[in-house]
Structures are given as structure tokens and as C-alpha cells.
Amino acid sequence: MNQTTSEVQHFVIDFDSTFTKVEALDILGEISLENHPEKDKRLQLIKDVTDKGMAGEMSLRESLESRINILDAHQSHLDELVRRLSKLVSKSISRNQTFFEHNAANTFIVSNGFKEFIVPVVTQLGIRPEHVFANDFIFDDNGAIIDFNRENVLSSNGGKVKQIEQLSLKGNVHMIGDGYTDYEVRKAGAANTFYAYTENIERDSVKAHADHIAPSFDEILFHNNMSGALSYPKNRIKMLLLESVHPKALAKLKEDGFSVESYPAGLDEDELSEKIKGIRVLGIRSKTQVTAKVLDHADKLMAIGAFCIGTNQIDLEAALNKGVAVFNAPYSNTRSVVELAIAEIIMLMRGIPDKSKDMHQGKWSKTANSSYEIRGKKLGIIGYGNIGAQLSVLAENLGMNVFYYDIEERLALGNATKCNSLQELLELADVVSLHVDGRPENKNIFRKEHFEMMKDGAVFLNLARGPVVDIPALKEAVSSGKVRGTGVDVFPEEPKSNNDPFNSELIGLPNTILTPHIGGSTQEAQENIGDFVPGKIMDYINTGNTALSVNFPNLTLPPLENAHRLIHIHENKPGVLAEINNVLAAHEANIVGQYLKTNESIGYVITDIDKEYGKDLAKALKKIEHTIKFRVLY
Template sequence: MTETVTKNFVIDFDSTFTSVEALDVLGSISLKDHPEKIERLKKIADVTDLAMSGELSFRESLNQRLQILDAKKEHLPILITMLNKLVSKSFKRNKAFLKEHADHVYILSNGFKEFIFPIVEKYGIKEENVHANTFVFDDLDNIVGFDEDNILSQSKGKPAKIEALKLQGEIHVIGDGYNDYEIRKEGKANRFYAFTENVSRENVVKNADHVAPSLDEILYHNKMEGALSYPKNRIKVLLLENIHENGVKIVKEEGYQIEIYPAGIDEEELCEKIKDVSILGIRSKTMVTKKVLEHANRLMAVGAFCIGTNQIDLTECTKRGIAVFNAPFSNTRSVVELAISEMIMLIRNLPDKIFSMHQGKWDKSAKGSFEIRGKKLGIIGYGNIGKQLSVLAEGLGMNVYYYDLDERLALGNATKCKSLKELLTKVDVVSLHVDGRKSNANVIGKKEFDYMKEGVVFMNLSRGHVVDIKELKKNIESGKIAGTAVDVFPEEPLSNAHEFVSELRGLPNVILTPHIGGSTLEAQENIAEFVPTKIIDYINTGTTTNSVNFPNLTLPILQDAHRFIHVHHNQPGVLANITNTLAKHDINVMGQYLKTNDTVGYVITDINKNYNKEAISDLRKINGTIKFRVLY
């Protein structure tokens, strides 16, 4: 039988346990009204960096900083209040671990115990396990120095202190500075973790046994149970097609490992890039095909930072237990405003007039120019965009007609048409707002153009493949279509660097836009905030609200339990097998949730923290299982 080895975790305080250097914060307090505040704070930061990188002796750096600080005892309670709010996120998350292992958790700092212990004691760390310097005060409670007899005030004080402590078992040092690495360098520790959650120093990282972007990574590396079942820094995210910076920021703040690519990529390249990716973020150009998904060994979720999902093989994603999320409402207003503006431009024949002006031709005439008031607008596809367009167009005085395959309630005074033919024969303006399903290919072709009135305005801001482009061109050239706006195309360039090729180029009174219906800052910001939030909720809690292909399930926040997430083919007996497996291992169920769709079932089970780990293996073996994971 293998004997369990005791592991002692020796943790630095500044920029490790907290996200800041405490003396820098103390300076912002003590120098608040000082005329040289900016210069002094910069000097403190510079001296700190020199010490942390090993370029300045610690004692000299400490002396310099205390002289610059001009601090008093009365400043310390303010400092403590501020530092309480600045504890590193992963330490906050793992408070339970720190308390549970309090006998073997140590704080070893070149900082000062007067402010360190009040912070760490709330995390269960014992006072006798906190080793740091102490201040020296004068009669007026000014901080005038430090205890120079304290071993931690000296260069290489940390290795010397570790030696003096005579800890039994392995010693694992966690820190961000060179003086933390010195413990390992001097042979006084078994392992040094370069902690990079708050700051990454090159000469510290290169000497580390292991780089740890969070405490979660350290616990996972040691096979010890923390707040997360899997460190977030190990979750790889691939973001393509210039995802808005707000979305990138949200993902980064969550602690994921991110790769950003500015354009769409083709199938072969994506097959290579996606192999170890857990989360994929795309817009409209990147095709997530069955072949791509066959190479996606770790993929858990796909985020479409747009409305449509026809660029994603949803059936294959569902079969593989990959949840897909999009932003069905976030850019609705932007698309509608573009449709309204283009409608007005076309009915006034503005594209040709604008072009003529740039050629130096002055063509002041009302010929072929009309108001939209009183005109009949036909909306094909009465979803979120179609409905909002209906309301705004009616507000401008248009008479609105709509057609949709699904039963849709009319808004305002809009009139529902029983057939596409009925709509096309009535209206002056046709605006397409259908989804990207394959059955919508060429929904507007020769027959449909024949139904339209002479002089009609035709607009497609939905999907490229829903219009027969050759027939559209013929009707523009014949003059039957008086004006055209197209924002989406059957084939689109992968990036701005590629040429746009289309038969519609150069035709009269035609507006061609590069798939920018939803490309406003407001829409992109909304999408960038909506999609990552839904994916993060799914990864962290299992919640599938707003998933395109998974049963939608909103789950409570996990409280003092473990959560089993089981995705399976929708077949009889799976839930019973899950329940029997849990009972077989005497696992107490605290809550269970089930939802299915035509393809998959989604079972969430919250259980007590103590359970036989063999249960996980048995749950994975249940017939019909697609994916299984544990959250805690």
C-alpha cells in the first residue's frame, strides 16, 4: 500500500494571494494628498519590479520603498479594507480548500504581517503559519522601518526561513517573484509554481517547474480537489472572424486559454486548428462541417456571434454532444435600420444619382423617384427582424404585408398573406428575412420574380443562397426590378483581403453591401456580451438556456455539491440506468433535472461531495451516452 505524502503549500502574498503589491496600494493611501504623489508611486512600482525580478536586493528595495511611502499606522486599516477586495480570484474560489488544509498552508512573504494576517485569516490560514516582516513605528506612529533581525528582511531570506521551519513532507512553493523561485533554487522546495494570474515575469516563468495561471491549475496538477473540476486555463478557446473586443475580454477574464484569428478559415485549416479546442467562436463565414467536427476531440460548445447558424452542422453537433449558442435578438435593430435606409435610397434612385455626382454629372430630376409613404411593403419571413421591420415601416406610413411558413401573429396593421404568390403580386417593395435552412435555397427564383410587379424594389438581407442570382440579374437588366439591395451572397470572401466576386457588380440602382446588416458597434457589442455569457454559463453550471440544438434547461447555482452532466441519445431507459448506477454506489441525490428534444436527452444530477469515484466510470459506460462531465 502506497503511503500518502504530506504536501505543504508555501504561498507568497503580494501579487499571488492578492492581485496587487500591498506596498503600492499603501502608497496610494499614504501619498493621497502629497504633491509628488505620481512620481513617488512610479518610483515605488519601479523598485518593486526590480526586486521581484532579482535585479535589486530585497533589503535595499524595502528600505527605498518605506522611505518613499511616508506611511503611518492609521493607514493600515484602510489598506486592509482595500486588500480584502483584491484577493486573487482563484484563491477566493478555493477558500474551502485553504480552510480544509490549513495545517499545511503557509504564507511566506517579504511583506508585513500587520496587514497580511487580517487578510489571510478569513481563509482559514493560521497565524502561526504566516511568516512575514514587521513594521517599526516611532512615537508618532509613523512607519520608520522594519525589524532588521527578521530573516525575511534579508536577501535569500525565504530559503533560509523554509530551512528554519523544518517542514515535514513535500514543499510546494507558489509565487510570482524571483525570491520565491530562490527557495527552489537553494534546494529547499520540491517544486516551484510560477503564479501568473496577476503578473508574469519572464525570468521567473523560465525557471519554474510549472507555470500556474491560477490556484485551480496547481490543485489539478496535484490531483487535489478544488473549486473547479477542470482548470479554466486548460480550456482552449478559438475565436475567428474579428470577434468584438468585448467578447474577447469576457472570455479572457474567465481565465480561458485563447487563440484569436482575424478572418474566417477554410475547412482544412479548421480541421487542424480545432483538435484541442473546447470552445469555438465564429461569425458567418466559417463553416463548421461534419468533417471539421470529426477532428474536434474536445469541443464542448460553439458560439455563433451572429443570428444565423446555417454555417454550422447542427445535427452533427447534437450527435456529438456539442452545444451551440447564437445571438438571435442582438443585431435585430441594426438589420432593420439598414433595410429601412436602403429601401428609401432605392425608391429614390439614389445609388445611380450618387454615382453620377461622383462622375461630375448633375442630374436634378424627380423622374423615377418616389416616397415610401403609402407604398406596399412585403416581408418574407416574419421572425424577429421581420416583425420589427413591420413596425418601423408602418410608422413611416407604409402598408405592410407578410408571409411566413409558420403561424405568426400580425403586429400593428400588418396583413398576413396566405401564399408567397399573393404577397409578391401585391407589393411595391419585397424584403427577404428568412432563415438559412437548406429548404430555403432559391426560395426566390424565376417563378417568384415573374409574380412581382413591374418596377418593384427587391431586398435580400437574410441569406445568400435563398435567391437565384442569375434570375435576379436578368430582372434587374430588364428593368422589372427598379432597385436592388443585397447584403448576403451565395459565396462570400473569407476576409477583407479577398476579392468580392458577383454577377451583380456594376448593375444600375443596385446597393451591394459586404454582409454588414448586423455590423454596427451596438449590435456587435450586444452579441459579444450575449454569446460568451451563455457559453460560460453552460461550461460552469450546465445551463443550456438559448442553446440552438440542446434541450433548454436553466439550472440553479451549484451549492456545496457535485454536479453530473450526462448527454445521451434520446432513447428509453437512460434515466433509469443513471438512477440505478447512482443507487448502486450509494450516492445521495440532492437534485435531478431532465429535458429532451428529438435527438438528445440532457440529465443533470446534483449529489453529495463524498462519493465513490468508480461511479463516474459506470456512468460513462451507460448505453446511449454521448458525453459526461463532472462539475464541482
């Protein structure tokens, strides 16, 4: 069916900082001034002039004249400029190449830049060269760039308006750009809509005049109900990060195009129940409790990222039943926790906490009494997972004899010895270190009877989970001297933020190290977590991969090309996959790949189909009985 004139959509796109991530003349300056003695000074001048021009503080012609005089550029520099710009095409522009190829008749580049470098870049994505309108360089006989064509309408103020008026486009004209000259097109009535394009740079003075702010080209297509590379723009996917998640995570998620809000502290159940409405991804650390009540209020939630090792603060079953995938960082802070354990073992075996306290009170307590090396001592590790195993290796390298106990079968590393019972380990260990998870059945697994089994004068560490130790029993063991010293990093009740008070029965005990849940709080660990967890979340949101998910069936998917990817999450009931395929067949959708993984609660089906399919297909798939969630990725 042919479109009427009023239905035709024309897209007029700026080049600098819109089609590409950068200002082309800035890059040309880096090339032309590479060996110039005033390189840094001149590059800053170019940037300043560019910013003033984009903000409307300097006339276009003044801006062009100033930059060309500063550049000292040559025709021979242009090939390298094109090569660099081709690698700096905006992400969302690049991933929508198919759109530009299919809509070449209605897509235009109108720029105050220069054709000599714009045409070679944009034509690679399907833009027609005759649809590129820009300035022209003037070269001298030696190829030096000495001026610009002053007869070109785009070389003067208001040039974009005049150029677009000359095109006489019939239909809806959408002006897309990041500068004041782009807004002028809409102001003059030469465009129906002005999109302030903010993927690469945000100018408040430009955003203030926009009909719509577009953090990506996907947003523009979505706003116009047009098909693009993504079924749903990433900038509309809201993410909430709590508890001062590392800035690297925030930067990584924003760079990928998501809308991210960060908050320095944890939230209680009622606060989070309110805050989570409309949020699609939640990022937390150890303090925030994601309960069934919170999840009942999570109307849009797709994934939770635990920026730590443990996930006992999340109701995993409730998340699973809601179709919410949970990811954590099982390895990222292992080394940091182990180093703290080693440090505390040494400090406690030497009685350093009490000696340090004496020194601060002006007491000189030099003595070797109750002070021991760790070499040759027996370390008992309860829980031989990632942290316990690495502690085993480091402790052995320091000369300790390592013993471990775990309810699961674990392979011994180095010369570590497996104990057949917890009692066996407790009766021989000089140092006992807990490294178990926080599952509900582990609450108070270490009680009074376990302290009684320990050797007299042994050291006890809990850097695992607060609820796993009976605190009154630990206090009694330390106070009586049964335990010579203890190091505790985790507590049954912990403050939500640094502004809240800390209370514990362990405060003031002799030879006791209390730390505020900082086992994994090193710059290295937090940076690793800030890199790892967003990577898993982005992989799930962008491709559907669930590898290393804590609660979802783990599925690793191949790359997708020239197809739509459909994700169907449903209760694990017989016949659902057959019903999915019946719906696909009824809508004549050709399957190019299908992947299924289940666990005891849910089924996770990924179906890749040919690009062409009826829009009512998604509605039909959502209506299948036992469906929990459905989404289209591409």
C-alpha cells in the same frame, strides 16, 4: 490512512499578485496619497520599484525602503487597505476556500509584504495566522509608518529561502508565486517545485525558471491530483475564436480563466478539421462551415459559439449527435441589420447609387425623376422574426405601411398587416425585404416566378441569407427594370477573408447596393455579441446551463453549493435515466438534485450529489450504454 512523510504536500504561497490580484503597497499608496499633490507621480514610482524588485533588478531591502519613503502612510490607513484587499483575492484562490480550510496544517503564506495587512486577509479563507510569515511595519508615536523591522529575515535578499528552511517542512514543498524571490526558494533547494503563478500577472523572467506555469490555483491542485473547487482547470480548456471575433469576447473568456486563441479569418473544412483537434470550444461567425467532417475530427469539442444570428453554417444535427452544444446571438445585432435595411430602402427609392456614381464620374444629374419618399409606401416583410418585426416598427414610424408574411403564426406589431400568402404580399409591396433563416429547405426560395409576381418598379432587399435568392433571377429582374433597385448584403458564395476576391453576377447593375455581409457589423452589435455569446458559453461550461442553446434541450439550473455536479449526455433511449440512478445507488452517492430534459435525439441529465463519492463513479457513468459525453463540473 496516515500519509507517509514523502506523501505530505506543503503549499507555500506568496501574497502580492498571487493570493491577491494586486500589489498591496500599490493599493496602500492609492489610500495614503489620495490627497497628495504628487499622487500620480508617486504611484508610478511605487509601481516601477515593485516591478524592478519582482524581476530581480533591485534588492529587496532597497525596494522596501524606497516604497515606504514614497508612501507617506499611516496606521489608520490599514483598515481600509484590508477592506480593499479582501475584495481583491484572486478568483481561483477564493473559490478554493474549502481546500485551504481542509489543508490548513500544510498551507503557509511567505511574503515580503507585511503581516499587518496580510494576516487579516488570508485568515478569512482558513489560513492559520501562525502560518503567515511576512515583514513588520515600524510606526512612530503618532502611528505613521516610518520603517520596517530590519531584524526580520524576510526584510533582506534571500529572506524567503531562510524563512522556509527554518520551517523544516517534511515532504514535498510547493512554492507558488509570481516573482523572482519565489523562484529563489526552488533554486536554493528549499522547495521541490516552483509554480510561476500567472493568474494576475505574467513575468517572462519568472516563467523561464518555473517547473510548472500555473494560470490558476486549480491548475496546481490538478497537477498534484488533489481535489479542488473545479474538477478540471479552466486554463486547460482550449478555445479557438475565428473570423476576428470582437476583442471583448476574447477578454471576457480569458478573464474567466480559459485558454483562448484567436484567428482573424475563417478556415476551410480541411484546415478546421486539423485545427480543431484538442479544442473544447469553437467560436465562429458566418463564413466558417462546421461540417460533419469537422465534427468527426473534434475529439474534445464541448460547445460552439456562433457570434452572429444564423447557425446554418453549422451542421446542428451532427453537433447534437456528438454532444456538442451550440449557442448564438439571436438578438444582439438586430438593430444594426434593421438600420441598414432602412438606409438602403431610402437610398434605393431615391436612386442614390446611380446618382453617386455619376457624381464620381463628374456628371451632374439633378432630377426628381424616379425619386420617391418612403412615406406612404408599402413595405412587404418576408419573415417576421426578431429582425423583421423590428424593421416593421421602425418603418411604420417613418410613415410606411407595413405588410408581412411568415410560415409561422406571428403577432403583428403596431399597425402591420399579416398577408395570407407570399403572392398577396408581393403583389402589393413597393419594397420587399427578406428576413428568413438559412435552413437548407430555404435555398432559392425566392426565384424568377416570385420576381414576376412583384409590382413593376418595386425595390428588393436581401439582408438575410445568401442562398435564399436565385441570383440569376435577381439579375434579370434588375436588368429588365422589373425591380427598380436592389440591396444585397449576403451572397451564396462569400470570401473567407478580406484578402480574397469577391465575384458576383450582380456587380455593375444599375441602382444596386452591394455590401460585404455587414448587416450586423457595427461596433455596437459586435460588442453586444462579444458579450452575449461568451456569457452563454461560460454558463454552459461552468454550470451546465443550456438556456437558449440552438440544438440542445434548454435547461436552466439553480446555483450549486457543497455538492458535485455530474453532466450526462446520452442518446434519447428508454431506461438511461434509470441506469444512471442505479449506478449512483450502487456507489452510495446521495442525490441532492436531479434535472432532465430531452429532445428527439438526446437526453441531458444533471445530477447534483454530496461531496463524498468514489472516484470510480465517473468511470461507471461513462460506461452506461448510449452515453455520448460525461463530465464532472465540481
